[in-house]
Amino acid sequence: MARVGNDGFRKGAAQATRDALHLVLMLAGVGVALYLVDVGCVFRQVTGLACPGCGMTRAWLSLLRLDVAAAFAYHPLFWVVPLAIGLLWAQEVCGRLVRSADAPSGRTLRLARGFLRCHNAVLLALVCALLALWVIRLLDPADAGLLFGGVAPAGVEPDIVGWSRPTWMGWLGI
Numbered sequence: 001m002a003r004v005g006n007d008g009f010r011k012g013a014a015q016a017t018r019d020a021l022h023l024v025l026m027l028a029g030v031g032v033a034l035y036l037v038d039v040g041c042v043f044r045q046v047t048g049l050a051c052p053g054c055g056m057t058r059a060w061l062s063l064l065r066l067d068v069a070a071a072f073a074y075h076p077l078f079w080v081v082p083l084a085i086g087l088l089w090a091q092e093v094c095g096r097l098v099r100s101a102d103a104p105s106g107r108t109l110r111l112a113r114g115f116l117r118c119h120n121a122v123l124l125a126l127v128c129a130l131l132a133l134w135v136i137r138l139l140d141p142a143d144a145g146l147l148f149g150g151v152a153p154a155g156v157e158p159d160i161v162g163w164s165r166p167t168w169m170g171w172l173g174i
Contacts (some may be wrong), residue, residue, distance in 0.1 A: 016092035020085070048166035052134040056081065066096050069153040071152055073144040077133055091119050120169045136162035 043051035043103060059078035062070035067102040094112035137160065144152035144160050152158045 003084055013093045013096075014094065016089055019092065020089050043163065045167040048164050048169075049138065050134075050161040052130050054134075054137075058160075067153075067155075070156050071147070072147050073153050073156045076147055077130055080130065084123060084126055087123055090115060092118075135162070138163070 041051055041054065043055070053075070056078045057110035059074035061156040062068075063078070071116060094115045097112045098109065098116065105113070124168060138145065141162070142152065142158045144149055144156045144158050
């Protein structure tokens with residue numbers, strides 16, 4: 001019996017990478033469109049609440065300026081996004097590998113199956129942490145100083161996540 005190499009893994013990884021690139025390009029296009037029409041945060045306009053990811057863009061921009069304190073003040077879990085994207089990409093690769101007709105046997109297949117068993121728990125834990133932090137930040141009027149003893153770093157407004165009147169209420173004259 002001939003042993004199959006890593007061709008199934010390579011094909012699965014290449015397709016998952018192409019799919020991820022298409023998703024990123026699509027999201028970037030939607031983001032540019034929303035920016036051009038000056039919509040801002042759709043979640044906040046509809047609900048009046050800052051979304052669970054509020055401050056992440058500013059956090060990443062601060063990190064690009066090497067201002068780590070401001071990045072963590074804007075959103076303490078900003079680093080979760082690339083981790084979640086990596087987990088989803090790995091899920092796709094492992095799923096394709098396990099479903100592949102020419103899947104390699106042995107350790108690689110066992111690792112892929114093991115990853116598929118535990119990745120949902122990791123993603124759920126990340127989502128729960130994000131939602132818990134969101135509630136804490138909504139209740140704290142000085143949430144930018146959450147990790148800094150209540151004092152926001154220089155140049156960062158003290159309240160990142162707050163409540164406001166939904167935009168649609170103004171449109172209706174409410």
